[in-house]
Amino acid sequence: MYEFTTMGWLxxxxxxPIEGFEDLRWKKQGSLKVAIWxxxxxxxxxxxxxxxxxxxxxxxxxKIFNVVPLLVNSVVYFFTxxxxxxxxxxxxxxxxxxKQICINSAYSLxxxxxxxxxxxxxxxxxxxxxxxxxxAIYYLGMGWSVILMFQxxxxxxxxxxxxxxxxxxxxxxxxxxxxxxxxxxxxxFQQVYVFIYSIYTEISYRIRG
Amino acid sequence: xxxxxxxxxxxxxxxxxxxAACLSASLITAGASEPYYSYSYDNWNDAIPAQAGYxxxxxxxxxxxxxxxxxxxxxxxxxxxxxPIALNGPKDIFFESVKEEFxxxxxxxxRIIRLDKDLKLKGCYTGVEGAESGITNxxxxxxxxxxxxxxxxxxxxxxxxxxxxxxxCKITSENECECELEITKPDSPIYTSKSNTFLPEKILxxxxxxxxxxxxxxxxxxxxxxxxxxxxxxxxxNRVELTGEIIRRRIRRVFASDEQLKSMESAAPVExxxxxxxxxxxxxxxxxxxxxxxxxxxxxxxxxxNIWNNDAGNExxxxxxxxxxxxxxxxTTYTTRLTDIDIDxxxxxxxxxxxxxxxxxxxxxxxxxxxFGTSNTNSDQKGSFTGPNAIECAFDNVYVxxxxxxxxxxxxxxxxxxxxxxxxxxxxxxxxxxxKPYWNExxxxxxxxxxxxxxxxxxxxxxxxxxxxxxxxxxxxxRRSYDKAFKYYREQWLxxxxxxxxxxxxxxxxxxxxxxxxxxxxxxxxRVHKQKKQVERKKTKKELEHEAQLAAEAAEKAAEEQAENSxxxxxxxxx
Numbered sequence: 001m002y003e004f005t006t007m008g009w010l011x012x013x014x015x016x017p018i019e020g021f022e023d024l025r026w027k028k029q030g031s032l033k034v035a036i037w038x039x040x041x042x043x044x045x046x047x048x049x050x051x052x053x054x055x056x057x058x059x060x061x062x063k064i065f066n067v068v069p070l071l072v073n074s075v076v077y078f079f080t081x082x083x084x085x086x087x088x089x090x091x092x093x094x095x096x097x098x099k100q101i102c103i104n105s106a107y108s109l110x111x112x113x114x115x116x117x118x119x120x121x122x123x124x125x126x127x128x129x130x131x132x133x134x135x136a137i138y139y140l141g142m143g144w145s146v147i148l149m150f151q152x153x154x155x156x157x158x159x160x161x162x163x164x165x166x167x168x169x170x171x172x173x174x175x176x177x178x179x180x181x182x183x184x185x186x187x188x189f190q191q192v193y194v195f196i197y198s199i200y201t202e203i204s205y206r207i208r209g
Numbered sequence: 210x211x212x213x214x215x216x217x218x219x220x221x222x223x224x225x226x227x228x229a230a231c232l233s234a235s236l237i238t239a240g241a242s243e244p245y246y247s248y249s250y251d252n253w254n255d256a257i258p259a260q261a262g263y264x265x266x267x268x269x270x271x272x273x274x275x276x277x278x279x280x281x282x283x284x285x286x287x288x289x290x291x292x293p294i295a296l297n298g299p300k301d302i303f304f305e306s307v308k309e310e311f312x313x314x315x316x317x318x319x320r321i322i323r324l325d326k327d328l329k330l331k332g333c334y335t336g337v338e339g340a341e342s343g344i345t346n347x348x349x350x351x352x353x354x355x356x357x358x359x360x361x362x363x364x365x366x367x368x369x370x371x372x373x374x375x376x377x378c379k380i381t382s383e384n385e386c387e388c389e390l391e392i393t394k395p396d397s398p399i400y401t402s403k404s405n406t407f408l409p410e411k412i413l414x415x416x417x418x419x420x421x422x423x424x425x426x427x428x429x430x431x432x433x434x435x436x437x438x439x440x441x442x443x444x445x446x447n448r449v450e451l452t453g454e455i456i457r458r459r460i461r462r463v464f465a466s467d468e469q470l471k472s473m474e475s476a477a478p479v480e481x482x483x484x485x486x487x488x489x490x491x492x493x494x495x496x497x498x499x500x501x502x503x504x505x506x507x508x509x510x511x512x513x514x515n516i517w518n519n520d521a522g523n524e525x526x527x528x529x530x531x532x533x534x535x536x537x538x539x540x541t542t543y544t545t546r547l548t549d550i551d552i553d554x555x556x557x558x559x560x561x562x563x564x565x566x567x568x569x570x571x572x573x574x575x576x577x578x579x580x581f582g583t584s585n586t587n588s589d590q591k592g593s594f595t596g597p598n599a600i601e602c603a604f605d606n607v608y609v610x611x612x613x614x615x616x617x618x619x620x621x622x623x624x625x626x627x628x629x630x631x632x633x634x635x636x637x638x639x640x641x642x643x644x645k646p647y648w649n650e651x652x653x654x655x656x657x658x659x660x661x662x663x664x665x666x667x668x669x670x671x672x673x674x675x676x677x678x679x680x681x682x683x684x685x686x687x688r689r690s691y692d693k694a695f696k697y698y699r700e701q702w703l704x705x706x707x708x709x710x711x712x713x714x715x716x717x718x719x720x721x722x723x724x725x726x727x728x729x730x731x732x733x734x735x736r737v738h739k740q741k742k743q744v745e746r747k748k749t750k751k752e753l754e755h756e757a758q759l760a761a762e763a764a765e766k767a768a769e770e771q772a773e774n775s776x777x778x779x780x781x782x783x784x
Contacts, residue, residue, distance in 0.1 A: 055683055055688065055691055055695075056688050056689075056691055056692035056695060058688075059688075061253065062686075063253070063255075125699070127692050127695055127696040127699070128688075128689070128692045129696075
């Protein structure tokens with residue numbers, strides 16, 4: 001049927017939202033390396049959007065630049081999504097494996113990344129009256145990515161449409177759960193650390209006499 | 210909304226800390242004369258260090274004002290040997306611009322003091338002659354308003370609080386006045402007061418000689434009387450601030466029975482504390498209740514409608530706006546309580562904060578000009594207040610009356626402040642280019658003055674230097690203005706570079722067309738071919754592998770068969 005290079009497959013998937021992911025699945029294609037690069041570019045695009053958007057369009061608080069929220073918004077959310085989706089769909093008779101979910105999800109993010117870069121670029125040449133073009137490009141990319149993501153999940157698990165919707169809703173819920181537990185764990189470890197550190201200081205004071 | 214507010218408050222706290230830290234570092238070397246740090250707000254609403262627009266000129270106690278003359282029997286102004294020679298809890302100060310005199314309501318001493326423009330005693334009034342009620346002496350008057358009519362007569366309006374009356378009296382001599390009108394508690398059923406009293410605190414008179422009185426525990430606005438003293442109704446009430454409590458009550462109201470409804474108290478707005486009138490007849494009010502965000506400062510038109518209505522889509526921010534604010538220098542959290550407002554002859558709005566002792570100066574469009582003054586939380590110095598009660602502006606000075614320290618502080622404009630005010634006046638008139646030299650002076654003294662950056666940006670914009678304007682607006686973080694400058698800049702750039710751009714586009718077209726023609730004729734190989742070839746190669750390679758595998762399998766099978774055959778043969782031989 002179809003024979004493409006690695007990038008050719010990416011292009012095929014993006015421009016054939018209905019059967020692209022099915023083809024990808026049956027041909028056992030898709031590269032994890034490309035997927036990781038895409039997630040990296042997602043992060044870069046978010047940084048670019050915050051820092052390089054035209055002055056008139058940029059409403060973010062530019063006095064401080066903190067990379068952590070952007071990192072969480074891109075990389076952490078992406079991997080949480082992948083793990084949450086895998087956890088849910090394993091229980092819901094999904095056929096996708098972790099690697100496939102990761103690849104498919106990453107591939108479907110490409111239009112959003114491209115849209116973000118393009119919107120950031122043209123916002124430097126536009127005035128606020130023409131803001132609709134900037135927004136149109138940005139939201140077009142986002143909408144396209146949402147459709148692709150839906151198809152990706154549907155294809156990788158071989159679900160029907162209603163089941164895909166249920167699975168996505170459950171995935172979002174599980175994402176919340178995972179993040180909540182992660183924060184809980186983090187604060188717990190911090191307290192353990194503080195406890196140990198205070199014991200250490202106490203003992204060191206005693207030894208010094 | 211709440212989240213946003215909380216975030217804003219947080220931002221404010223951090224930025225105030227930062228501003229204070231910067232200032233304390235710089236002030237050690239500078240050796241400041243003012244007992245406070247001047248600061249300002251930038252376009253992010255962050256507090257940033259700023260130059261002082263005003264400095265303390267002098268502080269006047271009763272002795273400095275010449276109140277000892279009241280006890281000197283040989284003086285014209287002699288009242289009695291026991292007349293207090295100090296102010297006691299003064300609540301109001303008024304500047305009468307025709308005769309250039311100051312009037313102070315010396316509340317606890319129950320008298321009105323009249324001073325000339327150099328703040329020397331000119332008269333003192335302890336009571337009024339010929340009042341209908343027969344009461345002569347004032348009893349803790351809290352408000353005074355003075356008008357000199359065209360015929361040269363001076364009329365004094367006194368909010369005689371504890372006597373529950375407002376009097377209009379004609380000044381006849383330096384210590385006598387004649388009562389013309391006495392307004393007591395209105396009989397009208399419209400008049401409502403929580404404690405059923407009439408305790409006028411602040412008095413204001415408009416061009417038509419209507420009298421407005423802010424009364425204690427009346428939250429429907431100020432009581433309005435016509436020239437004849439007839440009650441006209443209330444004017445310009447505050448609205449109820451939407452808080453969680455109010456929302457809870459509204460929800461309960463939906464489910465409550467009629468009987469329950471009767472027992473519920475209705476939500477009442479907080480009353481405004483003080484007001485002032487400008488030359489155009491607009492009335493400005495301030496609300497003293499702590500942390501008011503709704504209607505904290507209002508500009509009322511004749512109908513009592515608030516022109517500065519944030520609910521109508523405006524974004525007016527006054528003082529340290531509402532939320533609890535942290536002061537790093539004293540390590541305290543404080544609330545704002547706006548106690549007095551005054552509009553000076555240029556239209557600048559001066560707002561006095563009772564808690565922090567700060568005066569906030571705004572231009573007529575509510576853009577912050579400067580902030581000065583402080584409360585004396587740690588040291589009692591000139592220019593710090595304990596109970597700042599009233600503010601008045603005259604001759605480019607600001608006069609603040611302190612009701613606890615019982616003195617009068619005069620602030621004069623600094624050089625920086627005078628440049629700034631001059632520039633703002635021209636700027637507000639739209640004369641941006643004329644304001645430019647003043648803005649440059651301002652910016653030379655305070656490089657982060659947002660207002661100056663805006664002013665210079667607009668000057669550049671009207672002079673056609675769009676690139677420069679963009680830079681100024683960027684520094685001021687004014688996105689809308691930047692956008693405007695950028696629009697013109699882009700237009701200019703396109704006009705200047707049109708030929709060049711046009712040529713590039715034409716060349717690109719030609720290039721594309723020639724390329725496609727060449728491709729059609731097969732002179733340039735299409736990229737598609739290349740890709741296909743790659744795929745083919747891959748395919749063959751794979752196929753080769755596959756074939757090789759197949760061949761190997763076939764060979765294995767053949768070998769196995771052969772082995773089996775040979776085994777069979779061997780078996781057959783055995784048989």
